[in-house]
Amino acid sequence: MTKKSSSLQESVRGLYSLVADDFYLCRNDFEANGERFNSALLMGTLTELNRGNMLLFGEYSGGKTTSAEYLNAVFNGLPLDLVKRVAIRGNPQLTEEKMVGRPHYGKMHQGQEDVVWQHFVLVGPKIFDEFNRLPESNQSVVLNGVDRGEWNYLNDFISTGRQPFFATCNYADRGNNGLIPPILDRFDVAVESKFPGVANVLHIAQDYDNDKDRVLENPELTRRALTILNSGKPYREAQAELEKLVQEHESSLSSSGFPMLSKDDKERIVREVRAIPLSRDAEQYFALLVAEMNTSEKYGQKRSIDSPEGDKSRGLYLNALFSGCGSRRQEKSLVRYAQSLAWLQEHDEVNLDHMTQVAPYVLWHRIKWTPETEQAFRDNDRVDPSDLHITKTLLNDGTNELPGVKKRFVESQANYQRVIDLAAHGKIKEAVREAKEYHAGGKGHPIFKDAARDLEGV
C-alpha cells in the first residue's frame, strides 16, 4: 500500500496527540493496520474531519463531554469557553424554543413574525450534553438538524450544512430515557468514553481548577462572539463575523504550538476523504455485511416488524441474530468513516482493516440483538459495553458457534469473486447458475441470492 505525502494528516495527528496527551487523558483501545488509538478520540477526530454525528456513552464524569469540547475547540478554532457556552444540556423540560429557536417576543407584540435562533444552532460544531435526558417525544425535534444540518422554526429556516455534532449519554438510569431508533440511526458512530487508568486519574484529580484549559480559553473573544450571536444579524453575516474571531483565536493557538487547520484545509480534507476508493476486499466485506443486514430468506427482506427467528433455520447469518434491519444511513456512515480513517492513515484506498475496525462503532448503537444472541455472550469476559462487544465479535471472526461476518467473507470471497468475474466477462447465465449454487437453496450466503436477482433482473 503506497502512502501519500501530505502535511494535513500530520496536522490532524498533531491535534489528536495534543488532545490525547494533555487534555483528554485516555488509553488506546482501537487498532487499525497496526496503529493504536483511543476509540473515543479517534472517532471524534474522524467526526471532525467528515462533519459527522457521534454519540458518546459512558458513566457520570467519564469524560464524554470533555472530549467533545476539546475536539470542537481545537479542530474548529473556537474558544473552549464558547464551545461550552453554546452546548445544550439535556433535561426533560427542554422544548424546541430552548433548543432551536424562539419567536422574537418584541416583534411578536408588534404583530411581526421573526425567529431568534438559539446559539446552539448558530454555532456550527455542536454538543448536546446528556442527550438521553430529553424525552423521546422531544428527540424528534432535533432529527432534521442532526441529520442534515437544516434547522426550522415557524416559517424560518437555517441551513448550517453538515457540522460535527456530538451527543453525550449516560447509561440508563432513572433520570434518562431511551433514544428512539430514528435518532440512533442518525448518529454515524457511537463510542464509550472509558476509564482512563489510575495514573491518568491521579493526574486529572490534581489538575486543581482545570488549569490546563486556560490555553484553549479566551473570555474576551467569547464575549465578542456572544455579542454577535445575540445581535440578530442575518445568519450569513453573523457567520462571517464569527469566522474573523475564529481566525484570531486560531492564530493565538498556533503560537502556542497547535497545528491549526484553516477553513480551506478542512474543505480540502473533505474532498480528499470522499475521493478515497474502497479496495476490493473492503468492498466485498461491505457487500456481505449489507446483504446480511438487509435480506431475509424467509421474508424477502429484513424488516423491523418481522421476527428474526424466521431466518434461524437458514443459517446463523446476522439477519437471524438481531431485530430490525440495515439502513442507507448506516451504510453511508460506514463508508465515510472508513474513508476518513484511511485518509488519516495516509492510505490510497480503504482496506479491509479500515472497514472491519470501524464497522462495530457504526453499528453497535443501531443494532438490537435478540435476547438469544445476548444470552450467548452473557458470560463472556470483555472490555467493551455488551452491545459493542457482541457487535465487534460478530462483525469479525465470531465465536465457535456464531461465526462472524469476516469469517464468512474469507470463506465466501473466492466464490463471490467468481460470480463477479463471470458477470463482468459477459457470462451472465453461468454467473447466475453459480450464484444459485452457492446460495444453496437458502443455506448459502444471502449475497449470492442478491447477486442472482441482480443478474436476472428480478
Added chain:
Amino acid sequence: MANKRFLEYAKRTANPEIPELRRESVETKPVARGRTDNSFTSYEEFFGKNVDKMPELVSKGLVSMSVYDLLVKRTELLTNPDADPEELGYFMKNYFHTGDALIYLPKNVGGIRIVHDSQVLRDMNSKSKLVDGALSLKGIGISSIQGLEFSKDDLEMMILNKSLTLEQVSNHPLWKVLVRDNNELLGDYSEAFFAHAKTKYNYDTNMGVYLGSAQSVPIMRAWYVCRAYGRSDANGYGSLGSGSGRLLGLASETQK
C-alpha cells in the same frame, strides 16, 4: 435484464481473466411430490479420520453435509424413478458422517445438545484433543454454543438405541431436530426409506436413534447416518478419530 449497477460494479472489480468455467452440475431432476427443497448436485468424499479430513474439506472451500442435506438427497433418489442407479447405490450403500454435532453434557449434568452445522466440528483438526473419540469441550464455554438441548429426563422419555416403526420415527423428537423441524421431509424420507428397506432387506423397523455415553467433561461428536443395510440409523456415538470416517463436502456455499 441484469441490473446495470451490478454489471458496473462487476466490471470495476473483476479479474482480467475469464474464470475457468466449471463442469455443468448434474442436472437436477424434477423433484417428487412438489417438494421445493432440491438436493445438492455436486459433492466430494473425504474418507478417513474426521479430524484429519475436516481441514481438507474446509481448505477446499466446501461445507460438510448435514443430516438434513443427506435426507433430502436420499429422498430425491429414492422417489425418482429416473434416478442414476450409480448415484442411488452410492448414497444407499454408504454411511455418512455429518457436520451436525451432538454435545454430551458432563455425566453429573446429563443430557445432550444438538448443534446444526457446528463450527466447532468445522474447526477440528488432527491436533484436536479427543476423549473417547470425541472432541473435548473442556475449557470451551459451552453456554455459547447454541443448539437444542434435551435433559436427562427428556431422554428418558424417548425411544433410544433400538429400531423404530414408521410412526415412531415421525414422532421422534431427535429426528425432528435433525431434519430442522421439516416434518414433510421426515415423512417423505421415512416412507421412501421404509419401502426401500422392506423390499431390499425385509426390514420393518428402521431409523433408530443411538446415543453414546457422557464423560466427566463435555464432549462433542458428529452425527452419522447409517447405510440402508444399517437401517439408516442416526448415530451419535461415532469416533472422530476412526480411520473409517466419511464426510461429504458440498460444493456449495457455507451452511452456517
